[in-house]
Amino acid sequence: MKLINKKNKNYTQVFHLFTEEEWAKTSKNFNKNIPVFFTGKKHEVFVNAHEEGITYFIGLGKSTLENFEFQQVGVKFSQNQKEKLQAIPTLMLADFLNEKQFEEFVKGLFMGTYNYPFEKNHPFWNTKFELHFENISQKRLDHISQKTEALSNGQIACQEWLNKPANLKKPDIFSAYLKNIAKKYDLKYTSFNRKKCEELGLGAYLAVNQGSAYDAAFTILEYKTTVKNAKTFGLVGKCVLFDTGGVSLKNSANLHYMKSDMGGATAVLGTLIYAAEMKLPVNITVILPITDNAISEKALLPSDVITAYNGKTIEVLDTDAEGRLILADSLSYLAKNYKTDFLIDLATLTGSSVRMFGDTCAALFSNDEELKNTLIKTGDHTNQRLWNLPLWDVWKDEIQSDVADLKNMSLKPLGDCIIAAKFLEHFIENHPKWAHLDIAGVAFGSVGYAKEKAATGFGVQLLVDLIENYH
Structure with missing residues (x-):
C-alpha cells in the first residue's frame, strides 16, 4: 500500500469526497455532468466518466460525523466499487479532512477489501495502486500506511x-x-x-x-x-x-x-x-x-x-x-x-x-x-x-x-x-x-x-x- 504526498497534473482516477455542507458550497463549480441528485449524503457515490478518466464523487454525510463514520464510508465504497476501480495512481481530493479522518477513511478502503475466502485480489492491494493526498506530510502518510496494513492484517x-x-x-x-x-x-x-x-x-x-x-x-x-x-x-x-x-x-x-x-x-x-x-x-x-x-x-x-x-x-x-x-x-x-x-x-x-x-x-x-x-x-x-x-x-x-x-x-x-x-x-x-x-x-x-x-x-x-x- 502506498500513500504519497504528491499531486501530478493528470490523474485518470480521482476520489473526490464531500460532506453535504461541502457539496452545497462547491456544487456550483462543477459542470452539468454531475446530476442534481448527488447531495453528499453518507454512502452516496456518483461515478463521473469523462475524457481524462473517472472521478468518484463520494458522499460522507453531515459535517458532524464521527471519525469511525469515515471508515464506514470507506468500507462500503471499497466493497461496492471493487469491479470498477483500477490499480493506478489515484488522487484523493478532500481538503477539509484532518489527519485522523483521512486515516479512518483509508482504513475503511482496506477493511472493505475483505471477502471470504480472502485473497489480495482487490485493486487496493495491487502494488500499482497509489493514493495521493497533499494535505499530510509523507512521514505521517507512511505511518498511516503502516497502521492501516497492520490493522487490515x-x-x-x-x-x-x-x-x-x-x-x-x-x-x-x-x-x-x-x-x-x-x-x-x-x-x-x-x-x-x-x-x-x-x-x-x-x-x-x-x-x-x-x-x-x-x-x-x-x-x-x-x-x-x-x-x-x-x-x-x-x-x-x-x-x-x-x-x-x-x-x-x-x-x-x-x-x-x-x-x-x-x-x-x-x-x-x-x-x-x-x-x-x-x-x-x-x-x-x-x-x-x-x-x-x-x-x-x-x-x-x-x-x-x-x-x-x-x-x-x-x-x-x-x-x-x-x-x-x-x-x-x-x-x-x-x-x-x-x-x-x-x-x-x-x-x-x-x-x-x-x-x-x-x-x-x-x-x-x-x-x-x-x-x-x-x-x-x-x-x-x-x-x-x-x-x-x-x-x-x-x-x-x-x-x-x-x-x-x-x-x-x-x-x-x-x-x-x-x-x-x-x-x-x-x-x-x-x-x-x-x-x-x-x-x-x-x-x-x-x-x-x-x-x-x-x-x-x-x-x-x-x-x-x-x-x-x-x-
Missing part, C-alpha cells in the same frame, strides 16, 4: 478464521497456524496437550475437551517489548472451534452458525498481530483454550462435578454452558502464573446478551471503574460499543450448588450473561483490573460482503485502540 485474520467452515479449522489446523504466526512475529508459543493439562489440573477446560476426537491445545502466546517497565495486558479469548452444545444439544435450526464460537479468540489473535507488526511498547500474554464442544461416549454429562485449575468444584447443569468452563481455567491460569496490569477476556458466551442487545453492542463487566470507563469510551469512538452491566453480589446465590462450590448456570429465566460474569469472577484470583466482554451478538452478523451472517471483526479495533492509548 489483524482484522482480516480475525474474520477469516471465524468464517472458515468447521472442517477447515480443526484444532490441529488452527494450532499449526498459530505456530506459524508465533514464528513469523517472534512470539513465545506454548501449548498443553491433554496429558499436560491433566498434570497441571486444568480440569474445567479438560471437561469440555474430553468429548473431542482431537487432543487438547491449551495455548499461550506471548508478545514482549524491549521497552522497560511496559504495561502487560493479559488477554483470554474463548476458542470453541465448533459448539454442538455437547450432550445438552443445541437446536439444529442455526447450528451451522456455531463455527463462530471462537469469536473471542479471533479478536485477540487480530490484536496480537497488530501489536507485533506495530511493535507496540507493551507486553501481551494471550491464552486461547482451543477445543470443540462435541458429543461422544466420553463427553461431559449434566450433573458431573469437575475441579477447576484453582481448586474450586463445579456442578455442570448444562454442557452448552461450556464457554465459562474453559474461560475459568484460562483466567485463573493466567492470573496465577503471569503478572499482568490488565486482565481482559472476550467470548461469544451467552444468548442472553444477544437477546438483550442484539447486534448493537457487547455486554461489559468489570471490577475496576477506570478500566470500565476507558473501555466504554474506546467502544464509542471505534464504534465497537459496550454497555456496562452490574456485578452485584445479589447474583451470587444463583450459582451456589448443593454438591459443589459452584454450578455453571442458573436454571431460572434470568440474565444469564450476568450470571456467567459472576461465575467467571470466581476465577480471576482477585485481579484488581479485570473486564469480561460478552460479544455473542456482535462478533458474527450482518455484513456488507456476504449474503448470510459472517464475521464482523468486532473486538480487534476496540482492543488495539485500548492498548495503544492505555499503556
Whole structure:
C-alpha cells in the first residue's frame, strides 16, 4: 500500500469526497455532468466518466460525523466499487479532512477489501495502486500506511478464521497456524496437550475437551517489548472451534452458525498481530483454550462435578454452558502464573446478551471503574460499543450448588450473561483490573460482503485502540 504526498497534473482516477455542507458550497463549480441528485449524503457515490478518466464523487454525510463514520464510508465504497476501480495512481481530493479522518477513511478502503475466502485480489492491494493526498506530510502518510496494513492484517485474520467452515479449522489446523504466526512475529508459543493439562489440573477446560476426537491445545502466546517497565495486558479469548452444545444439544435450526464460537479468540489473535507488526511498547500474554464442544461416549454429562485449575468444584447443569468452563481455567491460569496490569477476556458466551442487545453492542463487566470507563469510551469512538452491566453480589446465590462450590448456570429465566460474569469472577484470583466482554451478538452478523451472517471483526479495533492509548 502506498500513500504519497504528491499531486501530478493528470490523474485518470480521482476520489473526490464531500460532506453535504461541502457539496452545497462547491456544487456550483462543477459542470452539468454531475446530476442534481448527488447531495453528499453518507454512502452516496456518483461515478463521473469523462475524457481524462473517472472521478468518484463520494458522499460522507453531515459535517458532524464521527471519525469511525469515515471508515464506514470507506468500507462500503471499497466493497461496492471493487469491479470498477483500477490499480493506478489515484488522487484523493478532500481538503477539509484532518489527519485522523483521512486515516479512518483509508482504513475503511482496506477493511472493505475483505471477502471470504480472502485473497489480495482487490485493486487496493495491487502494488500499482497509489493514493495521493497533499494535505499530510509523507512521514505521517507512511505511518498511516503502516497502521492501516497492520490493522487490515489483524482484522482480516480475525474474520477469516471465524468464517472458515468447521472442517477447515480443526484444532490441529488452527494450532499449526498459530505456530506459524508465533514464528513469523517472534512470539513465545506454548501449548498443553491433554496429558499436560491433566498434570497441571486444568480440569474445567479438560471437561469440555474430553468429548473431542482431537487432543487438547491449551495455548499461550506471548508478545514482549524491549521497552522497560511496559504495561502487560493479559488477554483470554474463548476458542470453541465448533459448539454442538455437547450432550445438552443445541437446536439444529442455526447450528451451522456455531463455527463462530471462537469469536473471542479471533479478536485477540487480530490484536496480537497488530501489536507485533506495530511493535507496540507493551507486553501481551494471550491464552486461547482451543477445543470443540462435541458429543461422544466420553463427553461431559449434566450433573458431573469437575475441579477447576484453582481448586474450586463445579456442578455442570448444562454442557452448552461450556464457554465459562474453559474461560475459568484460562483466567485463573493466567492470573496465577503471569503478572499482568490488565486482565481482559472476550467470548461469544451467552444468548442472553444477544437477546438483550442484539447486534448493537457487547455486554461489559468489570471490577475496576477506570478500566470500565476507558473501555466504554474506546467502544464509542471505534464504534465497537459496550454497555456496562452490574456485578452485584445479589447474583451470587444463583450459582451456589448443593454438591459443589459452584454450578455453571442458573436454571431460572434470568440474565444469564450476568450470571456467567459472576461465575467467571470466581476465577480471576482477585485481579484488581479485570473486564469480561460478552460479544455473542456482535462478533458474527450482518455484513456488507456476504449474503448470510459472517464475521464482523468486532473486538480487534476496540482492543488495539485500548492498548495503544492505555499503556
